[in-house]
Amino acid sequence: MNKFKPDYILTMKDIIKEGDPILREITDEVSLPLAEDDKDTLACMMQFLKNSQDPVMSKKYNLRGGIGLSANQIGLNKRMFVMYFTDSDGKLYEECLINPKIISTSASMIYLPQSEGCLSVDRDVKGYVPRYERVKAKAFNIKGEEVTFRLKGFPAIVFQHELDHLNGKMFYDRINSENPFKLPENTEIKSL
Structure with a gap:
C-alpha cells in the first residue's frame, strides 16, 4: 500500500539520509x-x-528548500524524479520524469561556485562538482508520453544531480577527493 497519496504531506522525516x-x-x-x-x-x-519553496509551508512543516527529488530519496527503488524551479531567464521547470536517460552531452563543463546541496545530506559539503554544461535527455512524463529535451546551465546541473541519485551516486562523489577545489584538466569548464 502506497502511503504517498496526493493528500499526504511529505516532510523531512520522509527523506532518506x-x-x-x-x-x-x-x-x-x-x-x-x-x-x-x-x-x-x-x-x-x-x-x-x-x-x-513556500515560506509559510516550509516553516509550518520545517522543510529544507529543494528543487529536485528522486524516488529513492523517499525510499522507493524506482527510476523517477521531480524538478521544480525557475531558471535565471524566468522559465519554470515543473517536471515529473520517469526512466530518464542522457542521450548526449556537451564537451564543455560547468560547476556551481558554492558547490551543490542535497535534501539527503544534512551537512555543508565544500568543493566543485563538475557537470556537463548541456545535456540532451529523454524520459517519459506523467502521462506516459516520451519527451526529449535539451537543458543548459543550471537546469542541466539539476537534471544530472537527480539522475545521479537514480544511479546510486551522490553529488560529492564527483568532487576531487584530494583537492575539492581542483577542476578536471584538459576540459573547458567554467563557473555558473
Whole structure:
C-alpha cells in the first residue's frame, strides 16, 4: 500500500539520509503505462518541492528548500524524479520524469561556485562538482508520453544531480577527493 497519496504531506522525516543503502543502489525502471500509485507518488514529491519553496509551508512543516527529488530519496527503488524551479531567464521547470536517460552531452563543463546541496545530506559539503554544461535527455512524463529535451546551465546541473541519485551516486562523489577545489584538466569548464 502506497502511503504517498496526493493528500499526504511529505516532510523531512520522509527523506532518506546519506548512509542509507538505497541511495547507493541503481534504481529499477518503472513500468509503463504508469500505475496510479506511481502517479500519486510523483504528485506527492512535486508538492513537497512546492511546499519547501513556500515560506509559510516550509516553516509550518520545517522543510529544507529543494528543487529536485528522486524516488529513492523517499525510499522507493524506482527510476523517477521531480524538478521544480525557475531558471535565471524566468522559465519554470515543473517536471515529473520517469526512466530518464542522457542521450548526449556537451564537451564543455560547468560547476556551481558554492558547490551543490542535497535534501539527503544534512551537512555543508565544500568543493566543485563538475557537470556537463548541456545535456540532451529523454524520459517519459506523467502521462506516459516520451519527451526529449535539451537543458543548459543550471537546469542541466539539476537534471544530472537527480539522475545521479537514480544511479546510486551522490553529488560529492564527483568532487576531487584530494583537492575539492581542483577542476578536471584538459576540459573547458567554467563557473555558473
